[in-house]
Amino acid sequence: MAATLKTVAAKAGISVSTASRALRSSPRVSAATQKHVKRVAVDIGYRPNQAARALRSGESRLIGLVLNNLLNVSFHTIAEVVQQRLSVHGYQLILSTTSGDAGVERELLMKLTDHGVDGVIVIGSGKNSKTLNSILQSGVPVVNVIRSSPDSLAPTVLAGDRDGASMATEYLVSLGHRRIGYVGGLETTDSGRERYLGYISGLNRNGIEVDEIMVRRGPFDPEFGAKAIEELLATENGMTALFAANHEAVFGILPVLAARGISLPQNLSVICYEDMPLLQTWQPAITVIDTGATEIAELTVDLILKQVSNLKKSSEGKRKQARTYRVGASLIARHSCASPSKLKETESPSPIMFEHVPPITPRAVR
Amino acid sequence: MAATLKTVAAKAGISVSTASRALRSSPRVSAATQKHVKRVAVDIGYRPNQAARALRSGESRLIGLVLNNLLNVSFHTIAEVVQQRLSVHGYQLILSTTSGDAGVERELLMKLTDHGVDGVIVIGSGKNSKTLNSILQSGVPVVNVIRSSPDSLAPTVLAGDRDGASMATEYLVSLGHRRIGYVGGLETTDSGRERYLGYISGLNRNGIEVDEIMVRRGPFDPEFGAKAIEELLATENGMTALFAANHEAVFGILPVLAARGISLPQNLSVICYEDMPLLQTWQPAITVIDTGATEIAELTVDLILKQVSNLKKSSEGKRKQARTYRVGASLIARHSCASPSKLKETESPSPIMFEHVPPITPRAVR
DNA sequence: CTGTTAGCGCATTCAC
C-alpha cells in the first residue's frame, strides 16, 4: 500500500493538515515540525497523489502541447525544449499530435482540459479559436506558437519570418547577386506568405524588382522542391542564387542540384530557411536562416508560467491584452553562398567542419 | 462554472450514480436512460473530470513515455506513433526526456507515478531496474523499448540489431564484396555490440574473416564518423564497401565521401543502419537497414494496453514472465550499393526518386 | 434497472 498524507501524519505524530502544510513549506508551521515531517515523508517514501491534489486545488501540474507532428525539426525541437523547461518547474508535458487535422486538434484540446491541464501550448491550425478562447476564459492559460490563431485572445509567439526572409535575400544581394530565385511555401500559410513578403522587400530595398519567372511557390514536400528547381534550371533566367524558403522542399532541391552537377557556390549560391542536420553536413555546408526554435520554446514556456502564476496571485487573473511576440531569425553563414563575380573553377572543396549548433546537432542516442 | 455529473443528473432528472453509469455505457442501465443522459450531457457541454475519476477509480488514462531526446529519428518516430495509437484508445501521453541521465530518468519515473499513470514506456538507460520493478510491482504496467533493462521484470521490445547487421553485411557479400569496412557504435552500448556481432557473423557465414584494419567503433556523433572514414580511406585495405552501423556517424561519413570525390556506388558501396530523410535524398539515395521504429512503437502500445486490460480483469493482474520481443529489421535497397566487378565510369547518375517511406518522409508542416 | 451512501487523498476553511 502506498503511503498517503495520513500515513505521514501518523508516523510524525501530528495531524494531516499540519503534515500537508509542512510538506508544502507553508510559513504557518514551525521550522522544526517542517523538518521533521519532511524527514518522515522521505523515510517512508511518501509521494503526493497528484490526482487528489488536482481535484482539490485545481492545479494539475500538467501542461498540454498540441502540434502537427514530431518529424519536422522545429516541432520536435520545440517539444523537447518545452518539456525540459517545464520539468524544471515541476510540470509534466502532455503531448498531442494532430496531423494538421483541425477536428483532431479540437478533440485533443478538449481531452487536455478534461485532464485539468494548467496551460495549453498550441502550434495550431488556426481553426479552433473559439475552443481556445473558451479554454482561456475558463481560466486556463493558452499560448499560440508559430502560427497565429485569428481572434485568439491568448498571447502568441511567432518566428520572424518576414525579416528573416528579407535578411536572406539581402545577404545574397550584398554578395553581388541580383538574379535571385525563390522556392517557397503556399500563400495560404503564414510562413509562405510572410517569407515571400520578406523576399520581395529584400529585393526592393535594393532597387531590384521581383521577376516571377524565378519564383515558385507550392506545398511543403520534397517533390515540389524537385519540380520547382528543375523548372528554374530549365529556364533562361540568369539566376545566380537561390533562396529556398520552403523547408520540406529543400529535401527535393538539394539532390536535384547535386544530380545536375551544379556546384555550390561556384555555379549557384543557395541559402535555406530553417536549419537542420542535413544542411550542416551537406557538401558544401549550407548557409541558412535559423528560426530560433529553441528560443521560441523558451519564451513560450515563460509566457505560460507567467500566466499560471498570475492566476494564482489575483484570484481573478487579470486578463491582459493578447500580445504577440516575435523571435528574430538569424543568419548562419556557411559555405553555400559566394559572390557571383568570384567564380573560380579551381577552388578547392571547403573543409569538413562541424559547427556547434546546440539545438540541432545530432546527439548520442543509445 | 463547468458542468459536473451532478448538473447532468439534475437536468436529466435522475441520480448521479445512474448518470455516471449511463455515460460510461454500463449494461446495467436501460438503453432509453442511457440515450437521454448522453444527450443531456452533450447539450450542457458536460466533460468528465479526469482528476476526480483517477482519484476514485485509480485509472488516470495517462501513459508515460521516457526517452533520451526527440532529435533522433527513431525516438521521435516512436514518440509520435505511440502518442497517436494511445490517443485512439483514449489515453494521453506524458512525455519526458532524460538526456541520457539516469538520475533524471529516475526522477521522471517517480513524477509519472505521482500522476498515477496507467503505464510506463521506457527507452531507458538500463540503470533504473529497481525503480522500474517497484513501479511494476505497484501495479503499473511497464514496457522497456529498444534498450533492455537488466533484471527488469517487464516485457521488452527490441530491434533486431544483430540480424539486421548480418543482413546488411550479407547483402554486400551477395553483391560480390569481400573487403567490407565497418563504422559502428561503442561496445558499451547494446546496439554497438549487437550490430558488430551481426557484421562478424555476416562475414563468417560467407567464409570471410574480420579484418580489424577496416573496423572503427566509437561514439554516436558525426565527428567520430568523419574521423573514422578518413582513416579507413587513408589505409591500404582494399575496401570496396562500407557498412555504416553508427547512425549519428553517418552525418560525418557521407560528407567526407562527397568531399573526397568518392562516387557511390562506383567507387564504394555504402549501406547505413537506421533510415532517415537525409539518406533518401542523398545522391545517390542510400541503401539502408530500416529498424522498424513504427512497428516497434505499435507493438509497444499493444503490450502496454494488454497489461492494462489484464489488470482490470483479474483484480490481481497475473504477473506473467517477462518476455522479450524482437522487431525484425528490413533492408531497403536504393542506389548506393553495387557489385564491385561492375564498376563503370560512364554510368549516368541515378534518377531523382522519392520513395514513399511513411514513417520518415517529411510531411507538410504549417 | 436505479438510488443512497461512502470515500479515494488532499488542501483548505474554521476554530483553538
Next chain:
DNA sequence: GTGAATGCGCTAACAG
C-alpha cells in the same frame, strides 16, 4: 502554530 471538519467530482459498494 496546530487540529478537526469539509468537500473537490467521481465511482463503487450496497440496497432495493
